[in-house]
Amino acid sequence: MSPFAIEKGLAGIGGSPKSVKKLRSGDLLLETNSAIQTKSFLLAKSFLNNPVTVTLHRTLNSCRGVISDNELMKSTEEEILEGLSSQGVTAVKRIFMKKGTTLIATKHVILTFNTTKLPSTVKAGYIYCKTRLYIPNPIRCFKCQRFGHSKTACRGRQTCCKCASVDHLTSDCQSAELLCANCKQPHSSDSKDCPQWKKEKKIQEVRTKQNLSYYEAKKLLFPEQNSMSYSNALKSSISQPSQTDERLTKVIVPPLIKLKPVQPNVLRVKNVSTTKTSTESPSTNSAAQSKIKKHSQNAKQAKASDQWELVKEKKQKAAKLAFWQNGGHITISVPLPFSYKRGLS
Numbered sequence: 001m002s003p004f005a006i007e008k009g010l011a012g013i014g015g016s017p018k019s020v021k022k023l024r025s026g027d028l029l030l031e032t033n034s035a036i037q038t039k040s041f042l043l044a045k046s047f048l049n050n051p052v053t054v055t056l057h058r059t060l061n062s063c064r065g066v067i068s069d070n071e072l073m074k075s076t077e078e079e080i081l082e083g084l085s086s087q088g089v090t091a092v093k094r095i096f097m098k099k100g101t102t103l104i105a106t107k108h109v110i111l112t113f114n115t116t117k118l119p120s121t122v123k124a125g126y127i128y129c130k131t132r133l134y135i136p137n138p139i140r141c142f143k144c145q146r147f148g149h150s151k152t153a154c155r156g157r158q159t160c161c162k163c164a165s166v167d168h169l170t171s172d173c174q175s176a177e178l179l180c181a182n183c184k185q186p187h188s189s190d191s192k193d194c195p196q197w198k199k200e201k202k203i204q205e206v207r208t209k210q211n212l213s214y215y216e217a218k219k220l221l222f223p224e225q226n227s228m229s230y231s232n233a234l235k236s237s238i239s240q241p242s243q244t245d246e247r248l249t250k251v252i253v254p255p256l257i258k259l260k261p262v263q264p265n266v267l268r269v270k271n272v273s274t275t276k277t278s279t280e281s282p283s284t285n286s287a288a289q290s291k292i293k294k295h296s297q298n299a300k301q302a303k304a305s306d307q308w309e310l311v312k313e314k315k316q317k318a319a320k321l322a323f324w325q326n327g328g329h330i331t332i333s334v335p336l337p338f339s340y341k342r343g344l345s
């Protein structure tokens with residue numbers, strides 16, 4: 001159809017959209033100006049006398065962020081979703097790390113928001129969690145080893161991940177030499193050192209940061225490259241490959257910090273304690289303090305510490321008074337069998 005006819009047809013449905021792009025698949029990607037305009041287009045059943053289907057774009061109307069907090073380790077994805085849904089969160093996915101054959105839960109949780117702008121924090125219960133932009137890893141097909149589509153959409157040839165041979169499965173590989181199916185260098189196709197992987201990762205970064213489609217980001221980064229370098233599988237595939245179903249378990253995460261059981265004598269167990277001044281002072285950790293004292297052989301130091309105790313006492317008294325007069329911060333400590341590293345602060 002002529003672009004003039006298309007433009008007229010679109011204006012006839014819901015007025016001129018903010019932008020119109022033709023995708024590789026032949027579909028039109030519209031950016032609308034208002035919710036009313038969106039609705040008009042969504043209700044459309046035909047376009048220039050042809051039947052059409054209009055759907056919301058799967059990824060361009062939302063954004064994803066990561067929060068990382070030990071306090072949320074015990075919360076299920078369902079609980080987090082319920083707790084954050086009023087802040088625009090529509091999906092929650094915890095990142096798991098693969099160790100051998102077992103999956104280990106990490107403190108990193110991916111949140112999907114129903115907006116295109118990532119909020120800087122979310123409030124999970126009483127905790128404020130900082131959000132970081134989530135940049136998904138590139139999708140690599142487990143069948144043909146190429147990037148940009150998944151195994152289920154693959155029309156390529158079965159290729160060994162280790163030696164790039166098309167004669168056997170990766171699990172049956174006997175080859176001693178590694179060969180990447182994408183760049184032909186001596187590493188396996190799933191290597192993070194692969195220049196092709198790095199390139200794809202960069203595309204994901206630009207795509208996420210600028211809220212672009214995969215092909216827009218690719219064109220922006222590598223304008224000189226044509227589609228020849230992509231697999232035949234992709235070329236023959238009619239639909240635009242989706243970038244949304246990344247393998248969550250393959251996401252690189254910082255190494256896990258092993259949680260150490262806390263020695264009972266270091267645990268600060270108080271019921272309800274005092275004011276801001278006293279909680280901020282590092283020397284109020286009485287158990288640690290007495291421990292330091294016991295080991296101190298220096299008399300001078302002990303004297304200084306006595307003086308400090310006096311000053312501290314005075315300060316605490318003054319602060320207590322101010323607290324009863326003005327109100328302030330209180331600490332609530334609950335004795336626990338163990339605690340997270342951060343929980344002790």
Ligand SMILES: [Zn+2]
Binds near residue numbers: 143150151156
């Ligand atoms: Zn494939």
Ligand SMILES: [Zn+2]
Binds near residue numbers: 162163169175
């Ligand atoms: Zn092989």
Ligand SMILES: [Zn+2]
Binds near residue numbers: 182189
């Ligand atoms: Zn490679």
